[in-house]
Amino acid sequence: MKPTIIVHGGAWNIPDGLVEAHLKGCEAAAEKGYDEFVRGESAVQAVVEAVAVMEDDPVFDAGIGSVLNQSGQVELDAIVMEGGSLMSWAVAALQHMKNPVRIARKVLEDTSVSLFAGDGALRFAVEKGFEPCTEQDLLVGHQLEDYREFLRTGVLRTREFFEGGCDTVGACAADTEGRVASATSTGGIPRKPAGRVGDSPLVGCGAYADDVAGAASATGWGEKIMAVLLAKTAIDALKLHGDPAEACREAVMVMKSRVNGLGGIIMVDSKGTVGYHHNTPRMAFGFIEGRTGSRKIAIGV
Ligand code: ASP
Numbered sequence: 508m509k510p511t512i513i514v515h516g517g518a519w520n521i522p523d524g525l526v527e528a529h530l531k532g533c534e535a536a537a538e539k540g541y542d543e544f545v546r547g548e549s550a551v552q553a554v555v556e557a558v559a560v561m562e563d564d565p566v567f568d569a570g571i572g573s574v575l576n577q578s579g580q581v582e583l584d585a586i587v588m589e590g591g592s593l594m595s596w597a598v599a600a601l602q603h604m605k606n607p608v609r610i611a612r613k614v615l616e617d618t619s620v621s622l623f624a625g626d627g628a629l630r631f632a633v634e635k636g637f638e639p640c641t642e643q644d645l646l647v648g649h650q651l652e653d654y655r656e657f658l659r660t661g662v663l664r665t666r667e668f669f670e671g672g673c674d675t676v677g678a679c680a681a682d683t684e685g686r687v688a689s690a691t692s693t694g695g696i697p698r699k700p701a702g703r704v705g706d707s708p709l710v711g712c713g714a715y716a717d718d719v720a721g722a723a724s725a726t727g728w729g730e731k732i733m734a735v736l737l738a739k740t741a742i743d744a745l746k747l748h749g750d751p752a753e754a755c756r757e758a759v760m761v762m763k764s765r766v767n768g769l770g771g772i773i774m775v776d777s778k779g780t781v782g783y784h785h786n787t788p789r790m791a792f793g794f795i796e797g798r799t800g801s802r803k804i805a806i807g808v
Contacts, residue, residue, distance in 0.1 A: 508683050508685075508778070508779055508797065508798055509683060509779070509797025509798060509800075510541070510544040510550070510553070510680065510681060510682050510683055510779065510797045511680065511681045511775050511779035511780070511781060511794065511795065511796045511797045511798065512537055512540035512541050512544070512553055512554075512557060512678060512679070512680045512775070512794060512795055513537070513678065513679050513680075513773045513774070513775050513781045513783065513792065513793070513794035513796075514533050514536045514537050514540065514557050514558075514561070514676070514677065514678040514679075514773070514792060514793050514794070515533070515675075515676065515677050515678075515724060515726055515771065515773045515783070515790060515791060515792040516529050516532055516533050516536075516561060516566075516567050516674050516676050516791035516792070517529075517567065517568065517673055517674030517675050517676065517726050517790070517791060518673075518726045518727050518769075518770050518771030518785040518787040518789070518790035518791075519673045519674070519727075519787050519788070519789065520787065520788040520789060521674075521788075521789040521790075521791060521806060525566060526791075526806050528564075528566040529566060529567075529674070529791035529806060530791065530793075530804050530805070530806065532560075532561055532564040532566050532567060532791070533561075533791050533792060533793035533804050534793050534804045535560050535564070536557040536558070536560040536561045536564075536676070536678065536793070537557065537678075537793040537794060537795050537802075537804065538795070539556050539557050539559075539560045540553040540554060540556060540557030540678055540680055540795075541553070541795045543556050543557075544680070544682065544683075544797075549682065549686070549688070550589075550590070550680040550681060550682045550686050550687055550688035550722075551587060551589050551612070551615070551688040553678070553680040553682075553688070554587065554678040554679065554680045554688045554689055554690040554722075555587055555608050555609060555611075555612045555690055557678040557680070557690075558585070558608040558676055558677065558678050558690045558691070558692050559606050559608055559609055561676035561692070562605065562606050562607070562608060562676065562692055563605070563606070565647040565648070566674065567674040567675075567676050568673055568674040568675055568676075568693060568694045568695075569583070569585075569607075569674070569675060569676045569692040569693050569694055570583070570605050570606055570607065570608075570645070570692065570694075571605060571644070571645055571647065572645075572646075572647050572648075572650075572674075572694070573645055573646070573650070573693075573694025573695075574650060574673075574694045574695065574696070574697040574698070574699075575646070575650055575653055575654060575657075575663065575697065575698070576695070576698065576699045576700065576701050576703070577663065577698050577699065577700050577701060578663075578700075578701040579642075579653075579654060579657040579658075579663050580602060580642065580701060581602060581642055581645045581646065581694055582600040582601065582602055582694070582695065582699075582701065582702070582703075583598070583600075583601045583602070583604065583607040583692070583693070583694055583695075584597070584598065584599045584600065584601070584607070584692070584693050584695060584704055584705060584707040584708040584713075585597060585598055585601075585607035585608045585610070585611045585690070585691065585692035585693070585707065585708055586611055586690065586691050586692075586707060586708045586709070586710065586713055586714045587608060587611045587612050587615060587688065587689075587690045587714075588688060588689050588690070588710060588714050588715060588716040588722070589615070589686075589688050589716060590686060590687035590688060590689075590716035590717050590718040590719075590721075590722055590777070591686055591718050593716075593717060594615070594621070595621060595710040595714070595716075596611045596612065596614035596615040596621060596622075597611050597614070597621065597622040597623070597708035597709070597710070598610050598611050598614065598622070598623050598624070598628040598632075598708060599622060599623070599624040599625070599628065599704045599708045600624050600625045600628070600702055600703075600704055601623075601624075601625070601628040601629060601632070602625075602629060602642075603629060603639040603640055603641070603642070604629065604632050604637055604639065604640065605640055605644065605645065606637075607692055608690050608692045609637070610623075610628070610631070610632045610635070610637055611690070611708075613631075613632070613635045613637075614631070617635065618631075621710070622708065624704070625702070642654060645694075663698070665698070673696055673697070673726070673727070674791070675691065675692070675693035675694075675707055675713075675726040675727075676691070676692050676693070676726075677689065677690060677691040677692070677713070677714065677724030677725070677726060677773065678690050678724060679716070679721070679722040679723060679724050679773055679774055679775045679781075680722065680775060681721070681722070681775045681776070681777055681778070681779045683797075685718060685777035685778065685779075686718055686777070687716050687717070687718055687721055687722035687775060687776075687777050688716050688722055689714040689715065689716045689722035689723060689724045689738070690714060690724065691707045691708075691713040691714045691724045691725065691726070692707065693705065693707040693713075693726075695707070695729070696728075696729065705729025705730070705732075705733075706725060706729040706730075706732035706733045706737070707725075707726075707729065709733060710739075711736040711738055711739035712725065712729075712732050712733045712736055712737060712738060712739075713725050713726075713729075713732065713738060714738050715738035715739045715741070715742045716742075717742055718777055719746070719777070720742050720745045720746045720776060720777060721742060721745050721751060721774055721775055721776035721777050722742075722774065722775055723737075723738040723741045723742055723745075723755075723758075723772055723773065723774040724738065724772070724773050724774075725737040725738045725741075725770060725771070725772045726770055726771050726772075726790070727768065727769050727770015727771055727785070727787060728768050728769045728770055731762055731766045731767070731768025731769065731770065732762065732768060732770055734762075734765070734766045734768070735758075735761050735762045735765055735766060735768065737758055737759075737762055737768075737770065737772060738758075738772065740757075740758045740761055740762075741754050741755055741757075741758035741772050741774055742754070742774075744757040744758055745774065745776060745782075749776075750782070751774045751775065751776050751780050751781060751782025752782040752783070752784070753782070754774060754782060755772045755773070755774050755782040755783055755784035756784045758772055758784070759771065759772060759784045759785065759786050762786075763786055769786060769787050770785065770786070770787060771783065771784065771785025771786070771787060771790040771792075771807075772784060772785070773792055773794075775794075778798065779796060779797050779798040780796065780798060780799075781794045781796050783807065785807055788808065789806050789807060789808055790806070790807045791805075791806050791807075792804075792805060792807060793805070
């Protein structure tokens with residue numbers, strides 16, 4: 508068996524003009540994750556480095572390219588989960604850092620804590636040698652313009668809920684022994700209130716991984732994803748049906764029917780078969796499936 512990696516770059520109404528950039532970003536991330544496997548690294552390392560590629564890519568709402576909150580700040584959420592130990596490590600409402608997923612991974616290596624939030628998360632990151640950055644370093648395009656205007660006037664331009672993108676990123680991987688991992692990273696939703704934490708860094712919501720079945724990463728309307736524990740619901744469906752595509756479809760259907768939620772999910776089972784589903788107009792994703800040799804980079808409509 509060969510390893511498998513699947514990544515996503517958000518589920519929303521991705522405009523035509525951004526499609527190409529999303530495809531390129533997903534491809535680069537999937538390749539980076541797969542390369543980690545080729546170098547003999549673990550599923551955890553594959554998902555962390557795949558997600559870090561998308562955090563560094565300004566097209567996505569994670570790391571560089573994140574959205575501003577109502578107070579003109581960038582607050583980042585990220586999680587990593589390992590399917591063997593069922594342990595997850597996360598940071599929430601973290602400011603002034605470019606790669607929250609690497610900091611979540613550091614939580615894994617260094618502490619008995621599962622989730623660090625706010626100033627404590629920043630202090631932890633600095634103690635571990637991560638270099639803080641400025642707000643401007645994280646902002647691009649109209650987010651940067653808005654920030655500069657906010658500094659000048661103290662007023663933040665109002666924007667539509669989904670305007671400016673909700674391109675949360677995530678990755679799921681299975682190694683040759685059936686060990687799985689998942690990771691998710693986001694700047695959250697545009698103009699969220701300061702301190703608002705979404706589903707992404709919460710275990711079972713934004714991500715879940717269990718070697719007995721597989722790994723999942725979710726994206727979309729955070730409060731709705733939290734209501735149905737989307738990632739855990741998808742893994743439970745996988746345990747029941749054994750089919751990743753069907754499990755993803757069922758989980759999104761549960762979210763839609765129970766709380767009228769919008770979003771998407773990607774998955775890999777421990778045999779290395781991928782699945783994905785979304786009920787938003789579009790979702791960007793890409794995978795390299797070792798078992799079948801199949802490879803796809805797409806915007807699902
Ligand atoms: N789920 C993220 C949040 O609510 C947003 C997204 O996935 O685009 O923070």
